[in-house]
Amino acid sequence: MTICIQRLLPVCGMLLLAASIQAQTLETVTAQGRPLVQDFPQSSLIIDTSGNSCEHFGIFIASERNAQARGLMYVPEMPDDVGMLFIHPSERMISMWMKNTLIPLDMVFMDRSGVVTHIAENTVPGSLDTISSMQPALAVLELNGGLAARLGIRPGDLVRHPFFGSL
Template sequence: MRLAVPAVLLALMAGQASAACRPDAVELRGDWGAARFRVEVVDTPETRAQGLMFVEEMAPGEGMLFVYPAPQPRVGFWMKNTLIPLDMIFMDATGTVRKVHTMAQPHDETLIPGGEDIQYVLELNGGVARDMGIGPGTELRHPEIDPDTAAWAC
């Protein structure tokens, strides 16, 4: 059963059609609908390693986009020093979702594998992906994705 989408996400989705691609936002679309999230982009080894560790809360409609310079043979995350539950959305070089891990638990050091050939990972508050229906096949749009190969280009 899907829960109601919070009002802040509905407001973000309503402005989606008129908004241009921006480095501080991602758009997602799929057979479930569409959504826009404000994101912090982490694209260096140091910022990817830090991620959302020690963050005490993340506002609804916000997330973090992990960007790798090229598809990675294997991507895995853990929740060490992470204080809030997270959904992890793993995407290939086209921005197409390949795997979603919902409700990763704070402080859990168990490796969460994202799969092979993953180039982007979007972290959202725990439960958001499940509640909205975000799953494999969903497409993400962001300026970091090469427009020549993107499933949904800017």
């Protein structure tokens, strides 16, 4: 059992409570009190980093085509403990772009087990350049630009969420 899991077990109940509180407050995270994004399912996930830390995020889930097309477009700011998880029906090469996205993002690509396979760091707001998963992936987690490096998130780390059969 990893150190992270051993630390997580005693506080699992607190994490679930925090996740439910986080999910209730995700809608009003902008400084102006406007919704960050609307009509997205909400959840939480944990990233077990290779540096033995557990990073917790409240997330919006984009699993439908229209939601994935909209993503974080026009979002002026996002707290560091919030992200958006793009879920695809099967592993494949994933291409993303930053059209109408106002903030730099880190795109964390994962396989079907939730293992991080690639990170596109500090993507350029508004860019129409293709951002590739570099290998087949099942999901993408968008976080604030530069956050993955600051938290020590790297390829090989494990993302825990019920979608991947873990949490």
